[in-house]
Amino acid sequence: MENCCGLLTSQNKPVPLKSIEVELEVKDHVATVVSTLLYENKEDKPLEAVFVFPLPGDAAVCHFSAKIGQTQIVAEVKEKKEAREDYDDALSSGQQAFLLEESEQSPDIFSMSVGCLPPGESASIRLEYVTELAVQADDGLRFCLPAVLNPRYQPQGRVGSRHWKVLVTSVPASLVPYSLSFSARLSSPRPISKVESSCSLDPLQYLNTDQTQATIKLAAGHKFDRDVELLIYYKDSHQPTAVVEAGQASAKPGSLMGDPVVMVSLYPEFPQSVMSSVASCGEFVFLLDRSGSMDMQMSSANQQTRISSARDTLLLLLKSLPMGCYFNIYSFGSSYEHIFPQSVEYNQKTMEEALKKVEKMEANLGGTEILEPLQHIYRQPCIPSQPRQLFVFTDGEVENTKEVIDLVKKNSGSHRCFSFGIGEGASSALINGLAKEGGGHAQFITGTDRMQPKVMQSLRFALQPTVEDISVTWDLPKGVSVTVLSPPITALFQGQRSLVYGQLTGKSSKTPKGCVKVKYSLAGRRSKNKLYFSLKPAGDTGLTVHRLAAHTMIRTLETKEREDGGVKEKVVELSVQSGVSSSFTAFIAVNKSCSEAIQGPLVRRDVPTPVSCASYIYLDYCDYAEPDDYDYGGCLDNSYDYCDYAEPDDYENSACLNNSEDEPDYGAAPYELKCYEEKAPVPQQPHKDPLLQLISLQKASGSWLLDPALAAALGKTREEVEKSKPAQVNEEVWATILALIWLHGFKMDSKEEWELLAMKAASWLSAQNACVPECVEAGNALLGCSVQKDALGTILSTQ
Structure with missing residues (x-):
């Protein structure tokens, strides 16, 4: 050789x-x-x-x-x-x-x-x-x-x-x-x-x-x-900015490339009185990928499987939802399932029923058919006064990305979509497109990232009041006008950036300054943010702003072409x-x-692209039946059997060459495979996190029960916990304060994961008119902590 x-x-x-x-x-x-x-x-x-x-x-x-x-x-x-x-x-x-x-x-x-x-x-x-x-x-x-x-x-x-x-x-x-x-x-x-x-x-x-x-x-x-x-x-990243870029000298005046273009970066700041209150309503729909690849490890440094991490994340989400909201959980692979026929009110009974089914979820549904479950979700009528919030979790890459994104955009007026790309190779076009067209936020979980804190950050966005009636207006000197190149802003979140591109025409003899205003309704109040900026073009930008503006316009026109047609020539011209x-x-x-x-x-000669090694063990879906049904390198039929790739020396690098060398064979398999009818070995799951053990015991109302399971999660016996309880204090109040002390005393490094459910617990305690200071002192003595009453939440600090 x-x-x-x-x-x-x-x-x-x-x-x-x-x-x-x-x-x-x-x-x-x-x-x-x-x-x-x-x-x-x-x-x-x-x-x-x-x-x-x-x-x-x-x-x-x-x-x-x-x-x-x-x-x-x-x-x-x-x-x-x-x-x-x-x-x-x-x-x-x-x-x-x-x-x-x-x-x-x-x-x-x-x-x-x-x-x-x-x-x-x-x-x-x-x-x-x-x-x-x-x-x-x-x-x-x-x-x-x-x-x-x-x-x-x-x-x-x-x-x-x-x-x-x-x-x-x-x-x-x-x-x-x-x-x-x-x-x-x-x-x-x-x-x-x-x-x-x-x-x-x-x-x-x-x-x-x-x-x-x-x-x-x-x-x-x-x-x-x-x-x-x-x-x-x-440092101080939440500063609004505006950059004006001069046009290309050789381009025709009046054209996109010939005129100056402004890029405005806005960071709206909402009134603190509105942000301090968390929404107590909403319909939360969670859509979870259960394709075969979700059985892969999160990374070489994080041995937990993706599906196991997703189950833990759903536990956190369900415990953090506000009482009185509605929810449902969908999962998908080659087919899809839902826990309830339609979204149900969140309470102790429905939460427990959902969690029992979540615990049994495995990565056993085959491929990555995300379009059909989305269509089913959108066919469900919205619940009055319960804004729909869709959370999509997937590690997959699908061929029909644009069709999926177009569907989300078509239904963007009835919901917000928050998307999460799990693992290496997750399609940025799919994850970012879902969030952008759905008016939500995208997150990527890679390397050593934990899924839970990122998802809880997005839940905070979802619990923010929905911003309505958003408008952008410009105040420019006489003789200067702007043509907005960006699609209308459909979603605003506290502290999150919104970009607006505009083509400037005309000149002014006055000091070249302009102002852009963003107006919106939030919690029934009209608000606005202003940004003043210089119209003088910045130096050395290399037409970057023009190209980004053109790209924004191209993507908008491409969507129109898929929906209605008739704008392809405009896309090509631009x-x-x-x-x-x-x-x-x-x-x-x-x-x-x-x-x-x-x-x-x-x-x-076809140049190979790297693929994460674990993908060679778990392929989403495989089909070699006919060339016309070719499935991007799958190998198995409708089962999810174990695939053992041949040794590297036997590896078939060329996906298209047959023995003739010259003519591509589009039906040829891209890899030499050895397939077995045995299931892939299930990785041993790590010991349950003490934090998740404690969280799993919380009731939907936000409280905890005083029982042996809670005592064990706190590292104590039932007798020790009961003996330390102050007299005349309700057992449920005592248990809840102990749980909060333990969270603040031992898990502050994970606060972003449990903060929302702790706020719910503090709210429940406030309604009980409990003797909080005495309980906190006794709880600190029992658990060996020194947590201050004020640290347990603003609600408790008022008592």
Whole structure:
């Protein structure tokens, strides 16, 4: 056997992609990402290399170029069919050509084709995109460089396509044959307080004394076993800002690229009197993924399975709901289930019934069919005066991402949607799209993250009063006008950012200042926030704001095209004008400087994408019946049996090559598999967390009962607990105060997980007119704590 390094195809041919270098530049909350991909053909025939890879779902791809020797070729944006035809024509005539296109099914998947790379030749490909950084509930700005591309689940009954999307080839991260280097430069008007990551980083290096500029790099030895995630924290991050960017000098005045564009970043601040009260109503619908991959571990550092963590999270959610609200729990895989036929009122009986069923939930429902349960939820009539709040938990990637998001948008007027992406490779387009179109908030749980605190942060948002009648108005100098480019703001949350883009026209002789106002109704009161800003264009922005604005407009128009049609030409025109990718256009570059045609038959090589290793054990759904039903690399039928992949040397790298080498076989299996009829071994579950033990005993009202189970959770005997109870104090009051003391005394590091249910307990105590000071003193003596009465909550501190 020929001794080749790297992962080999079945024909023992090397992979032509050698390295990926990524440079990130973050300015405040906007990121510019430049990726350089080095290809090298070490074979004796000309190659076509095809690489299908993930990008952030909200990325605006704005540059694509290739350098061969000293020749630089910059791609242009064309309508997708025309670009493909130009690419095919170039290859057939022996010219070098490069094609970059976005998937028509999901905006976070791209295909890069490098055509006619001669023997011994190298090509350096430059890909650039810009993106807004999402604000997490803990105020961190999240950047994610997706490395993992797990197979996309194709819902049952859908006819497969013979388009490039079926050629996604994935390998265990440890077998990826190309290297990754990553570095970042950060700058902000405010000091950078810290940067956290799911990967090992070199120490943060500040470039100036006020710590507003810094650099950071990925530590050496990084493996492709996870996405590269950065969480960037600024001091005083909740400051509204506005950036005006000058238009492109060569663009036509009056066009998007020719006029100045303003990007306004708003952080509404709600009155404290409103925020201090938690809503006591709402219909809370929880939709949980129970596909086979949910049996995977959360991460190598967190041995708990995803489904086990989800069960613990549902326990916390159910204990934290306010009395009098309504709720239901759905779960889905290849089919879906619900605990109640329709949402029921939250009380002790319904909570207990739900928890019994949650405890039995396993990752045993097969694939990732999320569309049907969503349709069923939306068919249920809304409950008067109970705003619907939908929580979606999934680790999956689906083929029909846009259809799912469109469904959520269609029903956005009747609910808010909070979404949670679990594990490596979760589709950012799906998770962010659900929250954006549903007026909610998105969270990603990766690496060592615990699911519970992030979900409870989102529950706090859901319990905030719904903001209604939102309007944005502009106060500009005479002679200056604005055309708003963003869709209307449909949701506002305390302290969360809202972005608005506007195209400015005209000039003013006066001092160039403007004002933008956000007006809204909150808890029956009209409120407004103002932001004054300079109309003078900022320097050195590189058309970033224009491209982000164009991207926003393109996504809005694409949705209209799917709903009503008739705007495809507008999308193509805007995409070509701005140089920003869309689902209807592609980047195409042809090397016309080479006078001689490249000779010889063209051989295709598919570049593998890393997949999280655990995905090789648990695949959502598998079907090899017919090529037209091809399911992105599944292997089994409707069962969820154990799959044992062949040894790496037997690994089939090419998803599309048959024995002929030249012609793609779209029906071929991308992997060599050994399938057994035995079930995968169930990982041993860790010992139940003492915090969850205590929480599981809380009643729906917020109180605890004085019983042996509570005593054991507190680390005491029943006799010790009863003996320490002050005379004349109700047992339930005593038990509840002990539970609160234990939480404040031993679990302050997890306060964000239990704070809401503790508030409910404090509210219950307040209604009992209990002798709190005496109980707190006795409870501290029993548990060995020194918790102050005031620390147990503002409600208790008034007694």
